[in-house]
């Protein structure tokens with residue numbers, strides 16, 4: 001593998017998205033995100049999400065296992081980006097179009113322990129957390145016909161946009177399918193029509209079996225050898241964690257079910273147990289390599305819109321984990337071309353070799 005690389009990689013799922021892999025030594029095209037000191041306290045008197053302070057948040061929507069002895073608790077977001085109290089109609093003024101900001105925005109307090117990191121939570125707790133996501137997604141979809149997509153995500157650390165240090169995730173129910181998801185849905189559907197195969201399944205197969213050599217046209221020397229499993233970070237009975245070939249973020253990792261499944265909400269308890277183990281080990285690897293990693297993660301699942309049925313064979317749900325290690329530059333925001341300064345192959349190798 002060359003130690004220095006400068007190449008543009010096309011995202012195999014959404015070909016309109018590409019990333020510039022620029023690992024040339026000594027070049028520092030991006031400013032590193034400052035490491036945030038981790039808040040290790042288990043309980044903070046003034047924190048509204050800590051146990052005993054339940055009256056400082058909006059009322060409980062859902063608590064597991066129960067409201068007095070909760071391990072996970074869902075409350076209304078105090079500063080919702082969308083709400084159900086708006087009555088104004090959609091506007092259409094020439095080129096300026098808006099749609100009603102109807103929706104729901106809720107906070108999931110992941111754990112009673114204030115400063116606990118995800119990889120420090122038990123796999124049972126993580127399985128319960130994703131089961132709670134699933135349950136609340138189903139309730140929200142059922143609550144209003146206008147909702148098209150329910151996005152579950154987590155911000156951890158100030159660089160990832162977390163405004164409250166107590167570990168938490170969020171749920172936003174939207175009247176539209178977000179662009180990122182819609183692009184994945186559309187392109188994977190096109191791939192399916194052409195190849196009669198799910199592109200995510202094809203990528204998993206490739207990650208598990210691909211082996212090839214790329215030769216230099218002039219000298220005949222091996223320019224690059226692609227090894228079996230070089231993108232695989234973790235593998236369980238039912239789930240796999242991979243480093244995408246065209247990762248936009250240096251340490252981005254995706255976790256997918258090995259068997260085709262479009263809808264996260266159809267996961268079985270057995271699925272969630274295996275998923276939790278893979279997630280925990282993956283987060284432990286990220287923490288071992290990066291130290292106090294700040295990150296976002298989000299669930300991408302088939303939207304419950306009118307096209308849902310026709311996308312069940314072509315779409316494949318997954319969790320995207322995007323650690324924040326550098327500040328996006330004007331070049332990236334202006335061009336849409338993200339710059340990744342570590343080759344995904346090297347990042348995957350370091351993560352696999354991490355001592356956990």
Ligand SMILES: [Zn+2]
Pocket residue numbers: 043044047048049050051113114166
């Ligand atoms: Zn707290």
Ligand SMILES: [Zn+2]
Pocket residue numbers: 198199200201202259260261314315316
């Ligand atoms: Zn699939």
Ligand SMILES: [Zn+2]
Pocket residue numbers: 184300318320
């Ligand atoms: Zn995705």
